[in-house]
Amino acid sequence: MSAILDPTRKLVGQPIKRREDPRLIAGAGAYLDDIKLTGMVHAALVRSTSAHGRIKSIDAGTARGMPGVLAVFTGEDFADLNPLPGAWTAGGVQNNVNTPRVLAIGEVHQVGDPVAVVIAENAYQAADAVEAVAVEYEDLGVVVDAKKATEDGAPQLHENAPNNVVLKWSCGKEAAEVDTALAAAEVRVQQHLVNQRLIPTSIEPRGSIGRYDPGTGDYTLWTTSQAPHVMRLLITAFVMGIPENKLRVISPDVGGGFGCKIFCYYDMALMLALSKKLDGRPVKFFEDRSENYLTTTHGRDHITDVEIGATKDGRITALKVDTHANLGAYFSTIAAGIPTTLYGRMVAGCYKIPNIRVDVTAVYTNTAMVDAYRGAGRPEAAFVIERVCDLVAGATGVDPAEVRRRNFIQPEDFPYDTGIGMLPYDSGNYEPALDRALEIVGYAGLRAEQAARRERDDRKLLGIGLSSYVEVCGVAPSKWIGLPGEGWGAGLWESANVKVHLTGKVVVTTGTLPHGQGHETSFAQLVADELGVPYEDIEIKHSDTLGTPFGFGTYGSRSAAVGGTAIYKSVAKVREKAKKLAAHMLEAAEADIVWEHGRAYVKGSPDAAKTIQDIALQAAVAYDLPGEMEPYLDETTYYDPPNCTFPFGTHVCVVEVDRETGEIALQRYVAVDDVGNVINPMIVDGQVHGGIAQGLAQALYEGAVYNDQGELVTGTMNDYAIPKASMVPTYELERTVTPSPTNPMGVKGAGEAGTIASTPAVANAVIDALAHLGVNHLDMPITPEKVWRAIGGGAS
């Protein structure tokens, strides 16, 4: 018997090659820009050159007469469309939500704000005409820094947000209580930490194609979205004011997202409205990279001050965190949830800290909107707490690994409530991951080598950086994330439908969708095991609101834990029905039916089995069904988990720093992660690899820079340093497995762990290399120049 037909073979846990790949390696993918529709025309945007100005005039006369130009529209032409919705007004955001319109009306608040749109027969003609539109602005003053924006006299972006403050939020104990604990501490440390702004940089930029059908009044939107169902809801009910059922949203192949493709953007409703104005001609907008950098959301951008209290032996007794979070020119879709729920409530990390207080002030500035970027709040939290651990190590002389060990939440403490408002951590066992990482890297030997080099006054200094992280994944429980004040007023459940067709072929439709994560492969592995049908007979369908059940989308490492569980439960329902029908077919009592690898038989008679395919046929032809049974094997689940999941692990980075030049060489990178049970280890490894690369790039290379005029200095790939192959090390991965008790598969989520863990591991490594020279912190990106200056380079 060939392995393919062996139903006892377990596919879950195996590194199955991806079924998505054959078309992608052959150039046969279908991304947004590959879609060509009959009669399609092209939109290009006139964008603000002013970071904060009143629009005095827009002259599109010349542009309107240019070859191929069909129309030029400005903001007033779309005054009937509402501003984009701010969906997650967490943390007490009340009356100061300021979201962008599809095109600016009256004022602009950042360089790149769309102020007019040109429609032309082809993209070159549209781009030509954009150049011919003249716009005059009256300067209203610019502020780009989150702290300066709150100072007296700073330019004010929005009337309803005095001092540019979007929200003031806090969690943990009363400040006075934490102050008392700080005052009583044996060791106290203060530190200013900057978590710089990043640009997500999916290699595919964003875009939309809108089509209006004048016959039916229906709209179709193709868009580069991580959440097509949510986009449909937001665009129809909130922006356009049309019935939700009149819009179909399709995410085609999506070329990476990393968070920036979750949100509701101007181009979505704009393309639909334009198509209607053009009597149904489809209209395409696909941003170029410079536009992507200007107006697709950015990430991070926190300015934080921490005060730490600890015992002399390295136990953290008090932690006070004060953060200014820059949200940019407007309120992006879920912007407020990131620096509050997903950051503030995670700053305890994997440690038992009795006294914590976090204050967050989120502000508007004349910069691109900031929203979720891979990790979304948890990387910022991990950076704070993992820097705190090293600062405590530095102040007490206790080894950084030992500081972590002494403060870890212990296995018997779970479920564990950190006391700062996060749901209880569902499970964890932190020390084995730390131990294993130290063992792999050869920690004791490295510390000896480090000491020897310092002793010899070597030019090449060794640094070892640790990061023991915990994060929150599978963000879902609607009772929690939906609560007004905390959440976004809606649930985060997921859904899945499983149909076994008459011929025994299985079609799964799911509300989650991939943009590189390999859902089609992993979910088919899961269904093959649970239903006992061949892997190749299973089709996973997604990404189209027509034909898939509602789902909230793919982000927050939630597809397996939430969406996967919805599939798992639907399969279980199919199995239950199949068992009932098998009992009828075998003329036996249901209690006597044994279900085994896609076959049902009467206890003791395995040879007289009915296969799932036999049963599916019987269920579909339906002329001999028991009792009230409905035809067909077709089951849907809306799954709302009882808790989130909490992956963890320890990453260790080893660097060599040249004290003459400040150059940093990444020597080793060891990651021991615990993401629970793993469906496809090859895919999980790939997620961790990519995550580490993005996180280490924050530590060493990337940073979005604005000048005082609000111009994005790092506005192209020539200026913003996403890493090349030669700029990253080989990653050495291992896993411990602590299954999550939250869902029946014991999975947690792996998409963001690498990014969350690696930034502090790498930063800590570089700072560790310089610790004996009196350096206890460096702001990121830690460039050779910063290193060189920190150790006295350039000083005469």
Next chain:
Amino acid sequence: MADTMTAPATMAIQVTVNGSNRGGNVEPRTLLVHYLRDHLNLTGTHVGCDTSQCGACVVHLDGESVKSCTVLAVQANGSEITTIEGLAKDGDYHPVQQGFWEMHGLQCGYCTPGMIMASVSLLQRNPNPTEDEIRHGLEGNLCRCTGYQNIVKAVQYAAGQIGRDAGAADAPLPHDAHRPIHHDGTTPHDPASVDDWEDELAGESDES
């Protein structure tokens, strides 16, 4: 004066693309990538930036890899062009394509066509690259998903495969603790011998 400076509205070009003769009139400013994507409907070649950094648009022009966003279509007049769509032969993937599949060298797939075309060129120049040579050889191509580790392995896989095809029985096999397997349980990696390896590549399972 102005008239003499005006470029002609269109120019005729003739090119061979993936072995087929193609031609037509293009605006002189048309970029090769747009000619391929919009005129010939070869949308496998992607655009990821506007400053020639990302490399998603790499194709082969007369056997050399070029960023097709930095070449005018008229400059390619009379040339032979190979795009990602023309890389497989007679239904068989090029070893580099195969390597990207076997070693999980892609996730979202957007950079992949350019990355594969650049890797093919790299191996033509240097059939046995070291890891360092692969990493530096692909500096013109950006990937945001994979962290590059499995791209390096994919190129190593292809180098070994091309070497074995050329008769070098001792060409190295890549190794990975979590090596991918086919869903039927066969694995292309870590076989007992090169013969087994080749059998597996030919689709023969040793599990029967």
